[in-house]
Amino acid sequence: MSTQAALSPRDGDALVIVDVQNDFLPGGSLAVADGDAVVPVLNRYIALFAENRLPVIATRDWHTPDHCSFVEQGGIWPPHCVAGSAGARFAQDLALPERTIIVSKADLREKDAYSGFEGTDLAARLHELEVTRLFIGGLATDYCVLNTVLDGLREGFEVLLLEDAIRAVNLKPEDGAKARAQMTEQGALPVALDRLAA
Numbered sequence: 688m689s690t691q692a693a694l695s696p697r698d699g700d701a702l703v704i705v706d707v708q709n710d711f712l713p714g715g716s717l718a719v720a721d722g723d724a725v726v727p728v729l730n731r732y733i734a735l736f737a738e739n740r741l742p743v744i745a746t747r748d749w750h751t752p753d754h755c756s757f758v759e760q761g762g763i764w765p766p767h768c769v770a771g772s773a774g775a776r777f778a779q780d781l782a783l784p785e786r787t788i789i790v791s792k793a794d795l796r797e798k799d800a801y802s803g804f805e806g807t808d809l810a811a812r813l814h815e816l817e818v819t820r821l822f823i824g825g826l827a828t829d830y831c832v833l834n835t836v837l838d839g840l841r842e843g844f845e846v847l848l849l850e851d852a853i854r855a856v857n858l859k860p861e862d863g864a865k866a867r868a869q870m871t872e873q874g875a876l877p878v879a880l881d882r883l884a885a
């Protein structure tokens with residue numbers, strides 16, 4: 688089997704789309720530069736997974752209106768992704784299949800959570816589905832993608848990082864690059880659509 692075929696979605700794989708929500712897109716309250724560029728790329732991954740009847744998971748930041756991560760409460764972020772608000776909706780053009788498993792996180796006022804595994808049943812859901820390998824992309828590289836990838840590896844999943852479908856907040860200019868390095872050092876394998884067999 689060629690390397691490329693080995694990387695193509697197969698039984699035991701799941702696609703995990705991290706926080707592709709309006710507030711993280713240009714025009715949103717915590718806009719990630721070029722964040723909307725991940726949408727068409729993720730749609731191609733979604734199509735590959737749907738064709739093969741493989742699970743698609745979408746995580747979402749799902750904060751209370753007075754969440755501890757917001758500046759008003761002494762946190763570092765502008766208010767964003769308040770549960771049920773327009774800003775918390777998935778990007779309009781993201782073609783999530785009907786069967787997408789939605790995982791809401793960071794929904795408690797007192798506690799922030801960047802990882803899709805933290806305080807959720809994501810690991811249990813994946814084990815139930817007999818998933819062993821995760822394809823992870825979305826927003827933002829240096830926060831929720833980083834922490835979801837690292838937790839996925841800690842949970843014992845193989846992780847492929849979709850490097851053509853992530854963008855960083857870059858509070859400091861190098862944050863995205865550092866996060867990528869950290870993820871690959873811990874064992875995530877960077878892949879891109881043009882390196883997967885069709």
Ligand code: VGL
Pocket residue numbers: 706748764801826827828829830831832
């Ligand atoms: C995120 C900052 C604050 C993310 C969430 O989804 O990466 N970043 N909340």
Ligand code: ZN
Pocket residue numbers: 748750756764767768793
């Ligand atoms: Zn948040």
